[in-house]
Amino acid sequence: MFDQPNSTIWHRDVPRLDASIVTLGAFDGVHSGHQALISGAVSRARASGVPSVVCTFDPPPKVFFGRAAQLCPLAEKLARISALAPDHVVVFSFDETLRSMTPAAFMARLSRLSPQEIRVGGDFRFGAKQAGDVDLLATRFPVRIEPPVCCTAGEVVSSTRIRGLLEQGRHAAAEALLRPGLGGGLAA
Incomplete structure:
Protein backbone atom coordinates (compact mmCIF):
# COMPACT_ATOMS: atom_id res chain seq x y z
CA MET A 1 0.00 0.00 0.00
CA PHE A 2 0.98 3.61 -0.56
CA ASP A 3 0.44 6.67 1.60
CA GLN A 4 -2.67 8.48 0.49
CA PRO A 5 -3.92 12.05 0.88
CA ASN A 6 -7.60 11.12 1.37
CA SER A 7 -9.69 8.04 2.04
CA THR A 8 -8.61 6.22 -1.13
CA ILE A 9 -6.41 3.22 -0.34
CA TRP A 10 -3.63 2.57 -2.86
CA HIS A 11 -2.26 -0.92 -3.43
CA ARG A 12 0.57 -2.49 -5.44
CA ASP A 13 -1.18 -5.87 -5.40
CA VAL A 14 -4.81 -6.89 -5.63
CA PRO A 15 -6.47 -6.97 -2.19
CA ARG A 16 -9.07 -9.58 -1.29
CA LEU A 17 -12.54 -8.05 -1.17
CA ASP A 18 -15.93 -9.65 -0.64
CA ALA A 19 -17.47 -7.61 -3.47
CA SER A 20 -16.59 -4.60 -5.61
CA ILE A 21 -17.23 -2.58 -8.74
CA VAL A 22 -14.01 -2.40 -10.75
CA THR A 23 -12.74 -0.27 -13.59
CA LEU A 24 -9.55 -1.11 -15.48
CA GLY A 25 -7.31 0.93 -17.74
CA ALA A 26 -3.97 2.61 -18.33
CA PHE A 27 -5.63 5.95 -17.45
CA ASP A 28 -2.64 7.89 -18.79
CA GLY A 29 -3.40 11.54 -18.12
CA VAL A 30 -6.75 10.70 -16.48
CA HIS A 31 -8.51 12.70 -19.20
CA SER A 32 -12.23 13.47 -19.26
CA GLY A 33 -13.05 10.07 -20.79
CA HIS A 34 -11.18 8.29 -18.00
CA GLN A 35 -12.86 10.55 -15.46
CA ALA A 36 -16.31 9.55 -16.77
CA LEU A 37 -15.39 5.84 -16.62
CA ILE A 38 -14.02 6.07 -13.07
CA SER A 39 -16.87 8.30 -11.83
CA GLY A 40 -19.41 5.87 -13.26
CA ALA A 41 -17.78 2.96 -11.42
CA VAL A 42 -17.64 4.94 -8.16
CA SER A 43 -21.33 5.89 -8.48
CA ARG A 44 -22.37 2.32 -9.29
CA ALA A 45 -20.37 1.00 -6.32
CA ARG A 46 -21.97 3.50 -3.94
CA ALA A 47 -25.43 2.60 -5.21
CA SER A 48 -24.61 -1.10 -4.73
CA GLY A 49 -23.08 -0.59 -1.27
CA VAL A 50 -19.74 -2.13 -2.27
CA PRO A 51 -16.22 -0.70 -2.62
CA SER A 52 -15.11 0.89 -5.89
CA VAL A 53 -11.74 -0.22 -7.28
CA VAL A 54 -9.67 1.43 -9.99
CA CYS A 55 -6.97 -0.81 -11.47
CA THR A 56 -4.26 0.89 -13.52
CA PHE A 57 -0.73 0.29 -14.76
CA ASP A 58 2.63 1.94 -14.12
CA PRO A 59 4.03 2.70 -16.57
CA PRO A 60 1.15 2.60 -19.06
CA PRO A 61 1.72 -0.30 -21.49
CA LYS A 62 2.22 1.98 -24.51
CA VAL A 63 4.95 3.81 -22.58
CA PHE A 64 6.59 0.52 -21.51
CA PHE A 65 6.79 -0.60 -25.16
CA GLY A 66 8.11 2.79 -26.30
CA ARG A 67 5.07 3.55 -28.46
CA ALA A 68 4.09 6.72 -26.59
CA ALA A 69 5.31 9.37 -24.17
CA GLN A 70 3.74 9.30 -20.72
CA LEU A 71 1.21 12.11 -20.19
CA CYS A 72 1.68 12.39 -16.44
CA PRO A 73 3.85 10.81 -13.75
CA LEU A 74 2.39 8.22 -11.39
CA ALA A 75 2.01 10.64 -8.47
CA GLU A 76 -0.09 13.00 -10.60
CA LYS A 77 -2.14 10.12 -12.02
CA LEU A 78 -2.88 8.84 -8.52
CA ALA A 79 -3.84 12.32 -7.33
CA ARG A 80 -6.23 12.75 -10.28
CA ILE A 81 -7.78 9.32 -9.74
CA SER A 82 -8.08 9.89 -5.97
CA ALA A 83 -9.92 13.17 -6.61
CA LEU A 84 -12.71 11.02 -8.10
CA ALA A 85 -13.04 9.28 -4.70
CA PRO A 86 -12.69 5.56 -5.42
CA ASP A 87 -12.28 3.38 -2.35
CA HIS A 88 -9.24 1.52 -3.70
CA VAL A 89 -6.66 2.04 -6.44
CA VAL A 90 -4.56 -0.94 -7.53
CA VAL A 91 -1.38 -0.02 -9.40
CA PHE A 92 -0.02 -2.95 -11.38
CA SER A 93 3.70 -2.60 -12.07
CA PHE A 94 3.83 -3.04 -15.83
CA ASP A 95 7.02 -5.03 -16.10
CA GLU A 96 8.21 -8.25 -17.78
CA THR A 97 6.26 -10.37 -15.27
CA LEU A 98 2.95 -8.64 -15.95
CA ARG A 99 3.72 -8.38 -19.66
CA SER A 100 4.09 -12.17 -19.91
CA MET A 101 1.07 -13.01 -17.71
CA THR A 102 -1.62 -14.99 -19.49
CA PRO A 103 -5.11 -13.51 -19.72
CA ALA A 104 -6.35 -16.37 -17.48
CA ALA A 105 -3.76 -15.55 -14.81
CA PHE A 106 -4.64 -11.84 -14.96
CA MET A 107 -8.34 -12.65 -14.56
CA ALA A 108 -7.50 -14.91 -11.60
CA ARG A 109 -5.81 -11.92 -9.91
CA LEU A 110 -8.86 -9.77 -10.60
CA SER A 111 -11.12 -12.42 -9.08
CA ARG A 112 -9.63 -11.56 -5.67
CA LEU A 113 -11.70 -8.35 -5.91
CA SER A 114 -14.96 -10.37 -6.26
CA PRO A 115 -16.21 -7.95 -8.93
CA GLN A 116 -19.95 -7.59 -9.25
CA GLU A 117 -19.19 -5.61 -12.40
CA ILE A 118 -16.11 -4.54 -14.34
CA ARG A 119 -16.32 -1.32 -16.35
CA VAL A 120 -13.93 -0.79 -19.25
CA GLY A 121 -13.60 0.98 -22.56
CA GLY A 122 -14.41 -1.12 -25.61
CA ASP A 123 -10.77 -1.31 -26.66
CA PHE A 124 -9.44 -2.68 -23.34
CA ARG A 125 -6.83 -5.45 -23.84
CA PHE A 126 -4.89 -7.46 -21.26
CA GLY A 127 -2.54 -10.37 -20.86
CA ALA A 128 0.53 -11.47 -22.79
CA LYS A 129 0.57 -10.06 -26.32
CA GLN A 130 -2.77 -8.36 -25.52
CA ALA A 131 -4.45 -11.72 -26.07
CA GLY A 132 -7.30 -10.87 -23.68
CA ASP A 133 -10.11 -8.57 -24.70
CA VAL A 134 -13.47 -7.41 -23.41
CA ASP A 135 -15.23 -10.53 -24.73
CA LEU A 136 -12.82 -12.82 -22.85
CA LEU A 137 -13.19 -10.73 -19.69
CA ALA A 138 -16.97 -11.12 -20.00
CA THR A 139 -16.66 -14.92 -19.90
CA ARG A 140 -15.60 -14.65 -16.25
CA PHE A 141 -17.08 -11.38 -14.94
CA PRO A 142 -20.10 -9.15 -15.59
CA VAL A 143 -18.65 -6.47 -17.89
CA ARG A 144 -20.03 -3.09 -18.84
CA ILE A 145 -18.42 -1.42 -21.83
CA GLU A 146 -18.52 2.34 -21.45
CA PRO A 147 -18.97 4.36 -24.64
CA PRO A 148 -16.22 6.81 -25.56
Whole structure:
Protein backbone atom coordinates (compact mmCIF):
# COMPACT_ATOMS: atom_id res chain seq x y z
CA MET A 1 0.00 0.00 0.00
CA PHE A 2 0.98 3.61 -0.56
CA ASP A 3 0.44 6.67 1.60
CA GLN A 4 -2.67 8.48 0.49
CA PRO A 5 -3.92 12.05 0.88
CA ASN A 6 -7.60 11.12 1.37
CA SER A 7 -9.69 8.04 2.04
CA THR A 8 -8.61 6.22 -1.13
CA ILE A 9 -6.41 3.22 -0.34
CA TRP A 10 -3.63 2.57 -2.86
CA HIS A 11 -2.26 -0.92 -3.43
CA ARG A 12 0.57 -2.49 -5.44
CA ASP A 13 -1.18 -5.87 -5.40
CA VAL A 14 -4.81 -6.89 -5.63
CA PRO A 15 -6.47 -6.97 -2.19
CA ARG A 16 -9.07 -9.58 -1.29
CA LEU A 17 -12.54 -8.05 -1.17
CA ASP A 18 -15.93 -9.65 -0.64
CA ALA A 19 -17.47 -7.61 -3.47
CA SER A 20 -16.59 -4.60 -5.61
CA ILE A 21 -17.23 -2.58 -8.74
CA VAL A 22 -14.01 -2.40 -10.75
CA THR A 23 -12.74 -0.27 -13.59
CA LEU A 24 -9.55 -1.11 -15.48
CA GLY A 25 -7.31 0.93 -17.74
CA ALA A 26 -3.97 2.61 -18.33
CA PHE A 27 -5.63 5.95 -17.45
CA ASP A 28 -2.64 7.89 -18.79
CA GLY A 29 -3.40 11.54 -18.12
CA VAL A 30 -6.75 10.70 -16.48
CA HIS A 31 -8.51 12.70 -19.20
CA SER A 32 -12.23 13.47 -19.26
CA GLY A 33 -13.05 10.07 -20.79
CA HIS A 34 -11.18 8.29 -18.00
CA GLN A 35 -12.86 10.55 -15.46
CA ALA A 36 -16.31 9.55 -16.77
CA LEU A 37 -15.39 5.84 -16.62
CA ILE A 38 -14.02 6.07 -13.07
CA SER A 39 -16.87 8.30 -11.83
CA GLY A 40 -19.41 5.87 -13.26
CA ALA A 41 -17.78 2.96 -11.42
CA VAL A 42 -17.64 4.94 -8.16
CA SER A 43 -21.33 5.89 -8.48
CA ARG A 44 -22.37 2.32 -9.29
CA ALA A 45 -20.37 1.00 -6.32
CA ARG A 46 -21.97 3.50 -3.94
CA ALA A 47 -25.43 2.60 -5.21
CA SER A 48 -24.61 -1.10 -4.73
CA GLY A 49 -23.08 -0.59 -1.27
CA VAL A 50 -19.74 -2.13 -2.27
CA PRO A 51 -16.22 -0.70 -2.62
CA SER A 52 -15.11 0.89 -5.89
CA VAL A 53 -11.74 -0.22 -7.28
CA VAL A 54 -9.67 1.43 -9.99
CA CYS A 55 -6.97 -0.81 -11.47
CA THR A 56 -4.26 0.89 -13.52
CA PHE A 57 -0.73 0.29 -14.76
CA ASP A 58 2.63 1.94 -14.12
CA PRO A 59 4.03 2.70 -16.57
CA PRO A 60 1.15 2.60 -19.06
CA PRO A 61 1.72 -0.30 -21.49
CA LYS A 62 2.22 1.98 -24.51
CA VAL A 63 4.95 3.81 -22.58
CA PHE A 64 6.59 0.52 -21.51
CA PHE A 65 6.79 -0.60 -25.16
CA GLY A 66 8.11 2.79 -26.30
CA ARG A 67 5.07 3.55 -28.46
CA ALA A 68 4.09 6.72 -26.59
CA ALA A 69 5.31 9.37 -24.17
CA GLN A 70 3.74 9.30 -20.72
CA LEU A 71 1.21 12.11 -20.19
CA CYS A 72 1.68 12.39 -16.44
CA PRO A 73 3.85 10.81 -13.75
CA LEU A 74 2.39 8.22 -11.39
CA ALA A 75 2.01 10.64 -8.47
CA GLU A 76 -0.09 13.00 -10.60
CA LYS A 77 -2.14 10.12 -12.02
CA LEU A 78 -2.88 8.84 -8.52
CA ALA A 79 -3.84 12.32 -7.33
CA ARG A 80 -6.23 12.75 -10.28
CA ILE A 81 -7.78 9.32 -9.74
CA SER A 82 -8.08 9.89 -5.97
CA ALA A 83 -9.92 13.17 -6.61
CA LEU A 84 -12.71 11.02 -8.10
CA ALA A 85 -13.04 9.28 -4.70
CA PRO A 86 -12.69 5.56 -5.42
CA ASP A 87 -12.28 3.38 -2.35
CA HIS A 88 -9.24 1.52 -3.70
CA VAL A 89 -6.66 2.04 -6.44
CA VAL A 90 -4.56 -0.94 -7.53
CA VAL A 91 -1.38 -0.02 -9.40
CA PHE A 92 -0.02 -2.95 -11.38
CA SER A 93 3.70 -2.60 -12.07
CA PHE A 94 3.83 -3.04 -15.83
CA ASP A 95 7.02 -5.03 -16.10
CA GLU A 96 8.21 -8.25 -17.78
CA THR A 97 6.26 -10.37 -15.27
CA LEU A 98 2.95 -8.64 -15.95
CA ARG A 99 3.72 -8.38 -19.66
CA SER A 100 4.09 -12.17 -19.91
CA MET A 101 1.07 -13.01 -17.71
CA THR A 102 -1.62 -14.99 -19.49
CA PRO A 103 -5.11 -13.51 -19.72
CA ALA A 104 -6.35 -16.37 -17.48
CA ALA A 105 -3.76 -15.55 -14.81
CA PHE A 106 -4.64 -11.84 -14.96
CA MET A 107 -8.34 -12.65 -14.56
CA ALA A 108 -7.50 -14.91 -11.60
CA ARG A 109 -5.81 -11.92 -9.91
CA LEU A 110 -8.86 -9.77 -10.60
CA SER A 111 -11.12 -12.42 -9.08
CA ARG A 112 -9.63 -11.56 -5.67
CA LEU A 113 -11.70 -8.35 -5.91
CA SER A 114 -14.96 -10.37 -6.26
CA PRO A 115 -16.21 -7.95 -8.93
CA GLN A 116 -19.95 -7.59 -9.25
CA GLU A 117 -19.19 -5.61 -12.40
CA ILE A 118 -16.11 -4.54 -14.34
CA ARG A 119 -16.32 -1.32 -16.35
CA VAL A 120 -13.93 -0.79 -19.25
CA GLY A 121 -13.60 0.98 -22.56
CA GLY A 122 -14.41 -1.12 -25.61
CA ASP A 123 -10.77 -1.31 -26.66
CA PHE A 124 -9.44 -2.68 -23.34
CA ARG A 125 -6.83 -5.45 -23.84
CA PHE A 126 -4.89 -7.46 -21.26
CA GLY A 127 -2.54 -10.37 -20.86
CA ALA A 128 0.53 -11.47 -22.79
CA LYS A 129 0.57 -10.06 -26.32
CA GLN A 130 -2.77 -8.36 -25.52
CA ALA A 131 -4.45 -11.72 -26.07
CA GLY A 132 -7.30 -10.87 -23.68
CA ASP A 133 -10.11 -8.57 -24.70
CA VAL A 134 -13.47 -7.41 -23.41
CA ASP A 135 -15.23 -10.53 -24.73
CA LEU A 136 -12.82 -12.82 -22.85
CA LEU A 137 -13.19 -10.73 -19.69
CA ALA A 138 -16.97 -11.12 -20.00
CA THR A 139 -16.66 -14.92 -19.90
CA ARG A 140 -15.60 -14.65 -16.25
CA PHE A 141 -17.08 -11.38 -14.94
CA PRO A 142 -20.10 -9.15 -15.59
CA VAL A 143 -18.65 -6.47 -17.89
CA ARG A 144 -20.03 -3.09 -18.84
CA ILE A 145 -18.42 -1.42 -21.83
CA GLU A 146 -18.52 2.34 -21.45
CA PRO A 147 -18.97 4.36 -24.64
CA PRO A 148 -16.22 6.81 -25.56
CA VAL A 149 -16.54 10.37 -24.32
CA CYS A 150 -16.55 13.08 -26.95
CA CYS A 151 -15.64 16.72 -26.59
CA THR A 152 -18.22 19.34 -27.52
CA ALA A 153 -16.83 19.29 -31.09
CA GLY A 154 -17.91 15.63 -31.27
CA GLU A 155 -14.42 14.10 -31.37
CA VAL A 156 -13.48 11.17 -29.11
CA VAL A 157 -11.29 12.08 -26.15
CA SER A 158 -8.25 9.78 -25.94
CA SER A 159 -4.69 9.82 -24.62
CA THR A 160 -3.47 9.35 -28.21
CA ARG A 161 -5.39 12.42 -29.32
CA ILE A 162 -4.03 14.46 -26.40
CA ARG A 163 -0.46 13.42 -27.27
CA GLY A 164 -1.10 14.54 -30.86
CA LEU A 165 -2.37 17.92 -29.72
CA LEU A 166 0.71 18.36 -27.51
CA GLU A 167 3.00 17.44 -30.42
CA GLN A 168 1.23 20.09 -32.53
CA GLY A 169 1.83 22.67 -29.80
CA ARG A 170 -1.91 22.90 -29.05
CA HIS A 171 -1.42 22.84 -25.28
CA ALA A 172 -4.66 24.64 -24.37
CA ALA A 173 -6.72 22.16 -26.40
CA ALA A 174 -4.90 19.23 -24.78
CA GLU A 175 -5.36 20.68 -21.30
CA ALA A 176 -9.08 21.17 -21.95
CA LEU A 177 -9.43 17.41 -22.55
CA LEU A 178 -7.60 16.66 -19.30
CA ARG A 179 -9.94 18.83 -17.21
CA PRO A 180 -13.06 17.40 -15.58
CA GLY A 181 -16.10 17.48 -17.81
CA LEU A 182 -16.30 17.04 -21.55
CA GLY A 183 -13.24 18.80 -22.83
CA GLY A 184 -14.05 22.37 -21.99
CA GLY A 185 -15.98 22.98 -25.20
CA LEU A 186 -12.90 23.38 -27.38
CA ALA A 187 -12.92 22.02 -30.88
CA ALA A 188 -9.63 20.32 -30.17
